[in-house]
Amino acid sequence: MSSNTQLFFIPIVFGGIMIPIVLRNTVKEILRGLRKQNNIQIILGMTPEYLAILSAIELSIAGILGTICGSILSTPFAQSFYNFLVSTQGIHQFPLMTIRFSFQAFLITLLLITIVTLYSGYISSRRTFYKIQKDIENINVKNKDRFYYLKVVFMLILNISIVAYFLSLSPERLGINSFGTLSILLIFSEIISISILINVCGKIILLFFSKIFNTISNRFSLSLLNLATYSINEHYDTFKKIYIPITIISIFVSGFSSLLIDLPDGGDSGTRTSNMVIFLSAPILIALANTICMMLLLQEKETFEIKQLFILGLRPLDIFLKKVFEILIYSFTMLLISLMCNFMLSLMFVRITQLFNKTMIWLNIWLPSLLLSLAIFVLMSIVSMIKVINTKWDILEFNIDTDI
Incomplete structure (x- = not known):
């Protein structure tokens, strides 16, 4: 430089x-x-x-x-x-x-x-x-967003077009050296396009998996799981505001880790580590700040819901389990979205490794999503447990002041 x-x-x-x-x-x-x-x-x-x-x-x-x-x-x-x-x-x-x-x-x-x-x-x-x-x-x-489905279709076409061009015979016509730079730009474009697609259609995917869990809960008479799916359908914005940014970061980490390790110019471990910091530090910090901010903004709404469930007769343990089921559905959906998007990216990386006579390291693209989904499930469960523990349960005690 x-x-x-x-x-x-x-x-x-x-x-x-x-x-x-x-x-x-x-x-x-x-x-x-x-x-x-x-x-x-x-x-x-x-x-x-x-x-x-x-x-x-x-x-x-x-x-x-x-x-x-x-x-x-x-x-x-x-x-x-x-x-x-x-x-x-x-x-x-x-x-x-x-x-x-x-x-x-x-x-x-x-x-x-x-x-x-x-x-x-x-x-x-x-x-x-x-x-x-x-x-x-x-x-x-x-x-209602009149152009919602139009945006979903447009982003799907854009993602499919990038991957299709990548899998075509263009690398052979351009030459490996020329395609090397172009391939990195295309991968960056695909990661960003996938992120926008997730942000647009994350609601549909969440409600689809919520319907599956609702069917399971009705099949086996799991009342708390059924209540969790109902809450998700009513407050699906929580997934969009907290979990989708983390899903996007998971795809960024998976994509860049494969990009820096699988390609011939990935460098030694120190270079790869510093490159990961350079590329991912800002997105990760932004997603972390967003998650903390949204949790604080939604604090009042969640506290009101916890107290309402307690008034309706649920025990604190039942409320905690209901929140865990919600987090499980969110995390499961987040994991499947990440894996589906990683599959699209893996097709591009397989193509690159074939051109450079390398072997695709599948662990680099799948492991970050698995670890991040598990980490967010554990972290959000701990947060929910702390919220339930810190809730004042004396809300049914009424004090009547009488002036004499």
Whole structure:
């Protein structure tokens, strides 16, 4: 590299690709929370224009606070990131470099975040508030995506086209050397296309497997499993907001691990490790931040559901088992989606290894999905257990204050 600062362009690019894919639902959930506070004001006669400006300002304040915290943390984290690469590759590949806080970069970032949050918050909120006002006037609520199936079909065609071109005779016509670079670009494109497809049609897949578990629960009279499938059908957004980003990361890890190990220029173990950090650090951090944020945003809803089930007569142990069944269905669906997508990627890697007379290492593409699905099942089960344990179960005790 002519400059070692070019190294940071790769995490920025991949982080930029992942932000709209992963964080879209988180931002929508935040905006939904802001709108709930303002919906009653529309009914009372407040103009949507004023409320849209108010929501945009609220969102921009949160963005400014996040920018300040992120700018403070970014310098030590970036330095640790670079020191890791130096320790794995040596100073001949990555010269020693000190990363200092840049006030100019901080101001530019703060300005960009403020503009983006103000504009997007205003446009999105304005559209929603005017729709709410119209629905209130017409007493008619419709919330359907007319182009949903069109988007699913388009993404399916795009994924099939990439894989079909990869499996065609184009490599032989282009030559191995020319196809080497093209193959990497096609694999990157396929991973991103698969991620978008999962984000679009994840709901259909989840409801399909939920129906299968519902049939099993009715067959063997498993009431808690039946209740879990009902809750999933009612609150399927949880899968889209928490589990789909993790599924996308699983595909990223599987794809890049195979790309860096199976190909001839994968390098030694140190190079592969540093390359994995460079390519996957930003997407993984974004998905982790999204998961934590969504769990906090959904905390109030889950606490209300736990207390409601307790009022209806379920014991704390039954509530915990019901949550475990939900997590099992989510994790099982996440695993199958990952494996199906990995199968598509494996066809491309088999083609590459044939061209370079290598052997496909199947473990690299299947193992990350298995481990990540198991890890998320265990982690979310522990989180649910902590929530049940920390719930106050004295909600049926009524205190009557009498003035004498």
